[in-house]
Amino acid sequence: MTSIKRIAKIHCGxxxxxxxxxxxxxxKLPGLADPENLRIVAMMDELLFVFCSPSEALITRKAMNQAHKQYLTGIGFRFENNSFDVDGELKQxxxxxxxxxxxxxxxxxxxVAAGKPELVPFAPIPFTGEASERHGFVCRMPSMDIxxxxxxxxxxxxxxxxxxxPNxxxxxxxxAELRETGASLLKKGAFLIKDNYGVSGQGNLFIxxxxxxxxxxAYTESQEKKGKQVRFVVEPYLDKLCDFSCQFSIDESGEYRLISLQRLANDEFAYQESYTPEPEFLQLLEGEGxxxxxxxxxEELYKDGYYGHVCVDSMQLKDGGLVPLVEIxxxxSMSxxxxxxxxxxxxxxxQGNLRYFSLRSVNADLRFEDLISGMEEAGILYQPGMSAGIIPLTANTLTINRKPGKPYKGRLYVSMASRNADIRKDLxxxxxxxxxxxxLQVLN
Known part of the structure; x- marks a missing residue:
């Protein structure tokens, strides 16, 4: 960090x-960990620049790509950011x-700590309090147990x-309960087993x-015999038309603030895109309470001691019915x-959307700078004053797995800014x- 001005908030996560x-x-439910994906997810903290104002700072695991930071500054996103890698050579x-x-x-x-800024994480997790104490940041959050x-x-x-x-x-x-419940549900059709801490496609099994x-x-029993606790949610696989989510916040006094509602596009069970819902859809939801x-x-969350940001996942079924609360x-959130x-x-x-592309680079020497230059030459890199364009929201997620002489897997998060969906399709x-x-081969 090079700035000496007073920083009001520190974003990280x-x-x-x-x-x-x-x-x-x-x-745990069976599943394979992909080391390349784990490294990509570790770089997603770049996305948090969207929450920063000029008087705030973003601390990322890896220093942000300079070409990306320069572009964001040029289109109006100004914030402080670390110029060094916090985690060394990604061995941690x-x-x-x-x-x-x-x-x-x-x-x-x-x-950046000189003005005692507030630490604002993407999600409050263990070590949030310890990080605040070590650097003299202000930290406001419920207990970790809550x-x-x-x-x-x-x-x-x-x-x-x-x-x-309805539940x-x-x-x-x-x-034993998993076998009994699962066998009963199978008589009516397919069902899902959800890990108690599963998220975005990880920890959901389609049966x-x-x-x-x-x-x-059998996989779970071997863990149960070793003393592991089984704690899964089991539910019928519903005939879904679309996913959507609601974002709101609860302050320390319990005041509720509705922030937004977004439609979602999911690939199987994994998040893929957030986009603005039609006014008619919002009217439908209002009418349904x-x-x-x-x-x-x-109110119930606050009674249980929680305050902070919340994203509620919901769905609409093909028969028109709503499932207003899938999970909290x-x-x-991405939305x-x-x-x-x-x-x-x-x-x-x-208006924009938020989506990502899972990519494999056949060209082992490809850099983010090559991509942003290509977007500019193609006339699709967003600049203020344009009626349509693409904003690259991340850079390190694309290149974190890059090694000399070898193809690598990456991910690019973007927003496609335009006045209507047809223009976004063209972009x-x-x-x-x-x-x-x-x-670059598109994998998703």
């Missing part, structure tokens, strides 16, 4: 917060950004009962046969990031064409 909330004695991937910050030399952040509790799938399931909502979810607290169920039970339900949800995420971009674009009378086609020119 770890996007896979769920793995730091989960208790070590919980049984098992440590969250907050733990790294808690262990960092206090002198490294002495200038945060862990309200972010479980079982809490969301119980909340449906408290709010008097088709079941809590399985043993392999459509007895043989698959038995394989999951959806927003009043969000206020009541906030007591943290910031909240999208909302922040909306705020930036609003004075230009534009998408042009971006895909550029990917081909740069030997």
């Amino acid at each position: 770890t996007f896979d917060a769920e793995q730091y909330w989960r208790e070590p004695d919980l049984a 991937l098992n440590k969250s950004m907050l733990q790294l910050l808690a262990e960092a030399d206090a002198s490294a952040f002495a200038k 945060i862990r509790r309200v972010n479980t799938k079982t809490y969301s399931t119980d909340m449906k009962e408290r709010l008097g909502l 088709v979810s079941f809590i399985a607290s043993s392999c 459509d046969s007895a043989s698959i169920l038995e394989r999951v039970i 959806y927003f009043e339900l969000m206020r009541r949800t906030a 995420n007591a943290r910031k 909240l990031i999208k909302h922040q971009i909306d705020r930036y674009l609003a004075p230009h009378e534009l 998408l086609m042009q971006l895909h064409s550029l990917f081909k020119t740069l030997s």
